[in-house]
Amino acid sequence: MSRWIAYLSSVRGGGRDGEARRFLALLEEYTPWIEHDGGCRAYLALGGMRRIFGHPFALLSRIQSEIARRGLPTTAGLAANKSLSRAAADSAAGGGAFWVFPQGEKDFLDLLRVERWTEKIAIGKTKL
Secondary structure, three states, X not given: OOOOEEEEEOOOOOOOXXXXXXXXXXXXXXXXOEEEOOOOEEEEEOHHHHHHHOOHHHHHHHHHHXXXXXXXXXXXXXXXXXXXXXXXXXXXXXOOEEEOOHHHHHHHHHHOOHHHHHHHOOOOOOOO
């Protein structure tokens, strides 16, 4: 699989502009494909960086280590798309990473509560 999307989030750097700028500048050292999600949160396309930095799993670990070294521990998720990578990050323990492999997507989704998805896509909760 060549498409890997990572979601990185740091609780500690949420509201300060300077920290968010430093966070994004660090990410730009590793990939030009960044979608800022406010504060110190962003989506990264890592699949195309394999030739330069190696496997996306190793690259994500390297990015997390570098950010933590600068005082901003992150939680990360890695999957085939933005929704899954965000859900994976939400499933990771604080300061950790959670990866959803293509062959495990269905099992991962089966374990998630319906409420988690309605919160993420801002539909609101509906009684079933």
